[in-house]
Amino acid sequence: MSTILHILARSDWAHAQAVGTYHAASIDSEGFIHFSTAAQVQNTANNYYQGHADLVVLVIDTDKVTHELKWELATNGQHFPHVYGDLNLDAVMRVVDLPMQPDGSFKIDPAIFGSNSHLLVLASIPPNSGGEPTCISAKPPALTRAVRLDGVGVNDLILNNS
DSSP: OOEEEEEEEHHHHHHHHHHTEEOOHHHHHHSSEEOBOTTTHHHHHHHHOTTOOSEEEEEEEGGGOOSEEEEEEOTTSOEEEEEESOEEGGGEEEEEEEOOOTTSOOOOOGGGGOGGGSOOOOEEOOTTSTTOOSEEOSSOSSOSEEEEEOSSOEEEEEOOOO
8 A cells, every 4th residue: 555645725625525525626627636745745735835724634545546546747857646536535544734834834744644655656667678667657567676756866666576
């Protein structure tokens, strides 16, 4: 199991609970919901939510997400998770308050989201492929080699194929 994170207003979370699904405005404008890893969430909060109080972070189990999950390259050179459809609420493992600092910024300890929030498989690279990824996915096929996003860059991670 891997986890991804989504920041939203507490009122939007209350609405999602009332209607039984979460429909972000970005679905209508971009076709997907933006998510982050634990290593990315502080920058996401400070870049897009600075000065916004009463926020929460949804901790999502990627194995339970019912719509397509894709890892896509952003303009900052990092891969971010996107879900192409409404978020089913049974994928939400927990909700964490996101307190704002007095200056309007956010300081977030990634450890509060759990140990699986920082290690996510991004690409399947089969043997004899010349090192080219064959898919970008949260659940790639059997792996020989994968990459790890650690908040600083992308590093190789060798996995057991069994």
